[in-house]
Amino acid sequence: MQKKKKWNPSKKRELRAAYLFTIPSFVGFLVFVFIPIIWVIIISFQKYNVFTTATTFVGWDNYRQILTNSRSLVALKNTLWYTVLCALGNTGMGLILAVLVDDVLPHKLSVFFRSIYFFPSLVGLTFVAIIWQAFFQTDAGVINYYLTRIGIAKIGWLSSQTFSKISVLILDIWKNMGMSMLLILAGLQNVDRGIIEAAEIDGASAFQRFLKVIIPLASPQIFFVMIMNVTGALRIYESISVLTNGGPGDSSRSLVMLIAEKGFTSFDYGAASALSVLLLILISIVTFIQFVGSRKWVHYE
Amino acid sequence: MKHYKGLMAGALAMALAIPAMAVTGYADDTEGKLIMLNWGNTEEERIANEAIARFNEEYPNVTVEQTCVPVESWSDYIQKWITMSTSGEAPDIISLGLEGAQMAVSNDLLLPLDDIVAGDEALSAQKGEYAESLLKGFSSDGVLYGLPNGTQTMVVYYNKEMFDAAGVEYPQDGWTWDEFMETAKAMTTDDVYGFGLSSSYFQLTPWWATNDASPAAEDGTPSLNSENMVEAVTFLKQMVDEGVTPDPISSDVYTMFASKQLAMVGAGRWVLNSWKEAGFNNDNFDCVQWPVNKREGSVYGGSAWCLGTATQQPELATALLKYMVASETLTEVAAGGQQIPPTESLATDHAIMGDTPDNVDGLWKAITIADPVCAPTYFGDIEQSLLRAMEEVFSGAKEPQAALDDAEAELESLIG
Numbered sequence: 001m002q003k004k005k006k007w008n009p010s011k012k013r014e015l016r017a018a019y020l021f022t023i024p025s026f027v028g029f030l031v032f033v034f035i036p037i038i039w040v041i042i043i044s045f046q047k048y049n050v051f052t053t054a055t056t057f058v059g060w061d062n063y064r065q066i067l068t069n070s071r072s073l074v075a076l077k078n079t080l081w082y083t084v085l086c087a088l089g090n091t092g093m094g095l096i097l098a099v100l101v102d103d104v105l106p107h108k109l110s111v112f113f114r115s116i117y118f119f120p121s122l123v124g125l126t127f128v129a130i131i132w133q134a135f136f137q138t139d140a141g142v143i144n145y146y147l148t149r150i151g152i153a154k155i156g157w158l159s160s161q162t163f164s165k166i167s168v169l170i171l172d173i174w175k176n177m178g179m180s181m182l183l184i185l186a187g188l189q190n191v192d193r194g195i196i197e198a199a200e201i202d203g204a205s206a207f208q209r210f211l212k213v214i215i216p217l218a219s220p221q222i223f224f225v226m227i228m229n230v231t232g233a234l235r236i237y238e239s240i241s242v243l244t245n246g247g248p249g250d251s252s253r254s255l256v257m258l259i260a261e262k263g264f265t266s267f268d269y270g271a272a273s274a275l276s277v278l279l280l281i282l283i284s285i286v287t288f289i290q291f292v293g294s295r296k297w298v299h300y301e
Numbered sequence: 302m303k304h305y306k307g308l309m310a311g312a313l314a315m316a317l318a319i320p321a322m323a324v325t326g327y328a329d330d331t332e333g334k335l336i337m338l339n340w341g342n343t344e345e346e347r348i349a350n351e352a353i354a355r356f357n358e359e360y361p362n363v364t365v366e367q368t369c370v371p372v373e374s375w376s377d378y379i380q381k382w383i384t385m386s387t388s389g390e391a392p393d394i395i396s397l398g399l400e401g402a403q404m405a406v407s408n409d410l411l412l413p414l415d416d417i418v419a420g421d422e423a424l425s426a427q428k429g430e431y432a433e434s435l436l437k438g439f440s441s442d443g444v445l446y447g448l449p450n451g452t453q454t455m456v457v458y459y460n461k462e463m464f465d466a467a468g469v470e471y472p473q474d475g476w477t478w479d480e481f482m483e484t485a486k487a488m489t490t491d492d493v494y495g496f497g498l499s500s501s502y503f504q505l506t507p508w509w510a511t512n513d514a515s516p517a518a519e520d521g522t523p524s525l526n527s528e529n530m531v532e533a534v535t536f537l538k539q540m541v542d543e544g545v546t547p548d549p550i551s552s553d554v555y556t557m558f559a560s561k562q563l564a565m566v567g568a569g570r571w572v573l574n575s576w577k578e579a580g581f582n583n584d585n586f587d588c589v590q591w592p593v594n595k596r597e598g599s600v601y602g603g604s605a606w607c608l609g610t611a612t613q614q615p616e617l618a619t620a621l622l623k624y625m626v627a628s629e630t631l632t633e634v635a636a637g638g639q640q641i642p643p644t645e646s647l648a649t650d651h652a653i654m655g656d657t658p659d660n661v662d663g664l665w666k667a668i669t670i671a672d673p674v675c676a677p678t679y680f681g682d683i684e685q686s687l688l689r690a691m692e693e694v695f696s697g698a699k700e701p702q703a704a705l706d707d708a709e710a711e712l713e714s715l716i717g
Contacts, residue, residue, distance in 0.1 A: 051408035052409075071711070138547065138552065139547035247688075248693060248696040264380050265376040265682065267681070
């Protein structure tokens with residue numbers, strides 16, 4: 001028989017305190033994450049009438065409906081496009097800016113630029129969207145005005161099927177790179193200066209120092225930022241909604257936009273829930289792959 | 302004789318006042334709470350609050366809680382309504398756009414108003430004032446569900462100075478689509494577009510109406526790819542291809558008209574305030590009815606006050622409804638400059654509508670010949686499907702027939 005573990009009173013008190021401290025976030029998780037997820041899974045097998053709250057069990061019908069619909073496939077393709085490019089763009093730009101601010105710029109200027117780069121993360125997207133639309137308009141837009149000035153034909157930033165996603169990408173990176181920069185910067189500032197100086201003495205060039213010393217040492221932060229950006233991009237909504245609203249046609253529509261349309265325009269909660277479940281699975285798979293892959297390149301000191 | 306008339310008038314006034322006093326005396330004691338769901342900007346919220354204050358003079362013990370939200374889409378508004386209802390705050394009285402009316406009726410959210418109106422002299426008199434077309438928009442199977450408080454329509458505005466400079470004749474009521482296209486081409490230069498086409502559901506409707514088409518048939522089934530719809534969309538695409546309009550997807554046509562980049566644009570009354578502020582007056586712009594292809598027409602939308610089926614106090618809610626559609630309130634709504642009043646007497650009163658542009662009466666005329674904005678029970682879906690198809694056509698991804706066929710198929714599978 002196994003002997004019962006004995007706790008001394010101070011350990012017990014500590015344990016109690018630990019539970020007490022976790023209760024608020026646990027309750028929050030339960031009420032705002034866990035229960036809604038269960039509810040969404042249940043609804044995804046039902047036809048749900050929002051007006052009467054009457055439900056009918058329909059089995060896999062909702063899943064079949066969305067998996068055979070060409071619009072969901074377009075939205076899925078767009079979402080993956082955003083995920084790769086927004087995540088790479090946001091993390092990459094964040095890293096470049098962080099190194100700029102940390103290493104390249106003189107210290108006095110760096111505070112100023114850090115604020116400038118972070119500023120877009122603080123403003124409400126809805127307000128700046130009006131300005132971005134003015135930039136992107138085909139016939140009265142600022143960007144096309146300068147393009148035509150240098151002899152390039154007008155581009156339908158918001159109105160061509162090819163460019164609508166690129167416009168969203170530009171807005172999304174502008175909006176989110178500041179946050180990535182700030183988080184990576186925190187990692188860079190923890191890097192031991194001595195190691196960098198040692199590399200310098202050994203004759204490593206600036207680029208080699210960056211690639212072989214700084215990136216590996218800041219890799220836990222870069223990894224965290226990458227995960228954040230990938231999951232964020234898989235759920236991309238706001239940047240699209242304020243700029244193109246998914247159009248023209250479905251050319252810039254993401255899965256979350258389609259979920260919102262199914263749920264709040266068609267009032268088809270069943271299909272919206274089924275799509276949400278599929279998105280949840282997709283996010284889980286991608287995050288799992290990232291964690292597995294991270295063992296190869298993330299160094300914890 | 303004079304004296305006798307005065308006496309009669311006095312007696313009549315007394316006779317009328319007695320029941321009124323009796324009602325007031327009874328109402329004074331009534332207690333309760335009413336929840337109001339309204340939409341619009343802060344100005345519209347203020348106007349409703351003032352009407353509530355007048356209601357409270359008669360019913361001092363009744364609290365009215367107004368929730369006023371801006372409307373991006375009517376589906377969102379209905380969603381807000383559902384959320385309020387499920388959280389135990391179901392609204393008693395609702396201001397609803399025409400776009401959401403059939404959706405609300407089909408889901409049993411609205412009380413029929415016929416008996417309530419018939420049983421009330423003031424409301425019956427009020428009902429007689431409305432344009433028949435407006436009441437039809439808020440009726441389903443001949444049953445009335447809302448009393449309108451404002452309406453909106455579309456006419457074509459044109460910049461007179463630009464027409465004078467180009468030596469082009471001003472358009473006249475009854476002009477045709479061909480004449481419109483010729484005019485738009487004649488007005489287009491390197492810096493100016495002849496017409497600003499707006500790719501929004503409401504703004505597109507006059508093109509369907511004047512081609513005797515509609516996104517949904519009379520029986521409520523979708524008809525996005527009917528012959529006349531395809532013909533109208535082909536005409537709009539031609540406008541884009543000929544370069545007489547800026548890109549309809551990304552352009553803010555009302556700002557462009559104000560900054561003199563457009564010679565013509567389609568709009569209702571809601572643009573007039575901002576244009577006047579931008580320096581427009583009777584000398585430099587005017588309006589004309591929509592160009593005609595198969596028949597004359599335009600679009601009307603609007604909003605009405607309705608009673609929710611969830612109300613526990615229908616009598617009190619009815620009393621408040623009367624204040625919301627009283628001519629004092631309607632006049633204030635109209636004075637805001639956004640909406641067109643729903644009754645002919647107010648809508649043709651220049652003290653309310655102003656004198657700019659010269660043909661300001663054309664707005665009421667447009668309403669009398671207009672079709673309601675097409676709003677079947679599945680409004681959210683038909684709006685999305687049609688606008689997606691329009692974007693596909695304008696961006697060159699699909700031909701009009703193919704885009705509308707696909708949209709029709711998609712819509713039919715959605716509403717199954």
